[in-house]
Structures are given as structure tokens and as C-alpha cells.
Amino acid sequence: MHIADLFGRGQPVLSVEVFPPKPESALDGVLATIEAVQNLEPDFISVTYGAGGSSRAHTVEIANRIKNRYGIETLAHLTCVGTGKDEIDDILAELREKNIDNILALRGDMPQEGVPAKFDYTYAQDLIEYLTARGEFSIGAACYPEGHIECASLEQDLKHLRDKVNAGADFLITQLFFDNDFFYRFRDQINALGIQVPVSAGIMPVMNKRQIERITTLCGASIPPRLRQILTAYEDDPPALKKAGIDYAIEQIEDLLAAGVDGIHLYAMNRPEVARTVFAVVNGLRGSSAHEHRL
Numbered sequence: 340m341h342i343a344d345l346f347g348r349g350q351p352v353l354s355v356e357v358f359p360p361k362p363e364s365a366l367d368g369v370l371a372t373i374e375a376v377q378n379l380e381p382d383f384i385s386v387t388y389g390a391g392g393s394s395r396a397h398t399v400e401i402a403n404r405i406k407n408r409y410g411i412e413t414l415a416h417l418t419c420v421g422t423g424k425d426e427i428d429d430i431l432a433e434l435r436e437k438n439i440d441n442i443l444a445l446r447g448d449m450p451q452e453g454v455p456a457k458f459d460y461t462y463a464q465d466l467i468e469y470l471t472a473r474g475e476f477s478i479g480a481a482c483y484p485e486g487h488i489e490c491a492s493l494e495q496d497l498k499h500l501r502d503k504v505n506a507g508a509d510f511l512i513t514q515l516f517f518d519n520d521f522f523y524r525f526r527d528q529i530n531a532l533g534i535q536v537p538v539s540a541g542i543m544p545v546m547n548k549r550q551i552e553r554i555t556t557l558c559g560a561s562i563p564p565r566l567r568q569i570l571t572a573y574e575d576d577p578p579a580l581k582k583a584g585i586d587y588a589i590e591q592i593e594d595l596l597a598a599g600v601d602g603i604h605l606y607a608m609n610r611p612e613v614a615r616t617v618f619a620v621v622n623g624l625r626g627s628s629a630h631e632h633r634l
């Protein structure tokens with residue numbers, strides 16, 4: 340099933356992201372996360388793709404299990420930076436063979452050693468154009484409520500986003516953010532640019548101070564003062580930080596659902612208990628928010 344068709348059915352689309360683990364023996368953690376959420380009826384589960392293609396086989400294999408063993412719709416991430424068309428064609432053939440219908444088309448982070456001499460795609464837009472021409476997949480793309488870290492201005496980034504959508508992206512998923520005002524402002528800005536595809540809000544429950552500082556430094560998302568206070572207050576008390584992080588994420592989601600968000604995409608970091616706790620609450624919330632929106 341095409342994920343694009345899941346949107347617009349009167350209730351927000353709920354999804355969760357898993358990533359291929361390192362080392363491979365930790366595959367159990369991903370499978371446990373999938374099993375933890377399968378009874379909670381996620382609309383889809385996405386699987387990340389390692390930079391440089393290191394986890395290509397794992398991405399396809401995990402997506403295959405989600406779709407064909409657990410019967411849940413899946414979204415395979417695919418990056419194109421430094422990748423030739425032949426390699427992309429091989430991956431697309433593997434995905435088709437496993438009946439995987441949805442791709443999150445990404446450029447990927449620039450390799451530190453620079454882009455290899457042989458590459459056929461410069462931006463995600465180039466990959467999206469190629470996928471659109473093939474016509475086999477529903478295509479998602481990434482977006483950045485606070486702007487992409489490399490871009491000189493949010494305004495410029497939004498114009499690139501419009502080009503990406505015009506190239507054929509059916510839906511968008513945001514980078515994580517911790518202040519919903521960024522999302523609401525972004526939603527207004529893309530509406531003003533005529534971008535009309537659905538946008539799922541990416542939410543990450545904070546579990547660990549050092550981890551979240553590293554992630555936000557890499558991706559440029561900001562940590563608002565209230566979250567910073569939580570991180571400082573509980574940095575030496577992991578169980579309390581975990582509870583506070585989950586509560587913060589649930590508050591964000593509650594507010595987003597009340598504001599009529601198209602979807603929630605949970606960055607659960609392969610933590611089954613986190614996915615289960617958040618999904619249990621969110622499933623109740625999204626039922627009532629859809630009801631309120633229909634009234």
C-alpha cells in the first residue's frame with residue numbers, strides 16, 4: 340500500500356522509525372521494537388539507511404520482515420549521496436522483489452572524506468525525480484522546521500523543499516524538534532509557498548543528556564530552556580530522565596494532535612518500552628482528536 344494513501348483518512352497517521360543496529364547481533368533490539376508496537380497498530384514503520392550504504396542489506400531485510408512477516412506497512416529510507424545509478428537500481432529491484440512500496444528519498448549526510456568521484460545524484464530532489472519517472476513507489480522526503488543545518492537561510496531551504504515536492508514527493512517527515520512553535524511556523528511557511536503534501540511531525544523522546552546534545556549538534560535542532568532544565572535536573576538519574584523525556588514527548592504530541600497535525604513519526608531509537616509507552620497514550624489521543632476534528 341502507498342503511504343500517501345494513508346493520509347487524509349480523517350485521523351493522523353502514526354509511524355515509528357527503527358534503525359539497523361550495529362553490531363548485527365543486536366538485530367533482536369529492532370525486532371523487539373517492531374513486536375512491541377505491532378499490536379498498537381502503527382500505520383507504518385520506517386527503516387533508516389546507513390550513510391555510505393553500509394547497512395543497505397539490513398535496511399531491506401528489516402523492511403522485508405516488517406512488511407511480510409508482521410504485516411505492517413513499511414517505509415525504506417534510501418540515501419543517494421555518492422551513489423551511482425546502478426547501485427540505486429539494484430536496491431530498487433530488491434525492494435520491488437520484497438513488495439516494498441514506499442521510499443523515503445534522501446540525499447544523506449555528506450561523507451567526511453568528501454563525495455566519491457562517481458555519483459549520479461547531488462540532492463534528494465535528483466533521486467526523487469528518478470523515482471517519480473519510474474513510477475513504482477510512493478515517495479516521502481525529509482524536511483526541517485528549523486532549516487537544514489547546511490543551508491544559509493530557512494527561506495532558501497524552504498524553496499529547495501518546494502522543488503523537492505514538485506519533483507514528486509508525496510509526503511514529508513520532519514527532523515526532530517522540541518518546540519512545537521517551530522513546527523507551526525514551518526507549516527504556515529510551506530502553506531504560503533503552495534506546498535500541500537501531508538507533513539508528519541518527527542518526535543524523539545529524550546532518554547539521555549549526552550546523546551541528545553550530540554544529535555542536536557549534528558542536525559542543528561535547538562533545545563528549548565524547559566527541556567534543558569529537565570536534562571540538567573535529571574542528568575544523574577536515568578530512570579527519572581527517561582520518564583521526564585517520555586512525558587515531554589507526549590505533551591508535544593498531545594498539542595500537535597489538538598492542532599490537527601497530519602501525522603506523528605516517533606523516533607523511538609530501537610527502544611521497545613519507549614515505543615510502547617508513547618504509542619499506548621497516543622493511540623487514545625489520536626482517536627479523540629480525530630473525533631474533535633470531525634465535529
Ligand code: FAD
Binds near residue numbers: 463487
Ligand atoms: P536535500 O533535500 O538534498 O537537502 C540537503 C541540503 O541541500 C539542504 O541544505 C538544502 O537546502 C540544499 N539543497 C537542496 N536542493 C538544492 C539545490 N537544488 N541547490 C542548492 N542547494 C540545495 N540520513 C541517513 O543517512 N539515513 C537515513 O535513513 C536518514 N533518515 C532521515 C529521516 C528523516 C525524517 C530526516 C529529517 C533526516 C534523515 N536523514 C537520514 C538525514 C539526512 O540524510 C540529512 O539531513 C541530509 O544532510 C540531508 O538530506 P535531505 O534528503 O534532506 O537533502
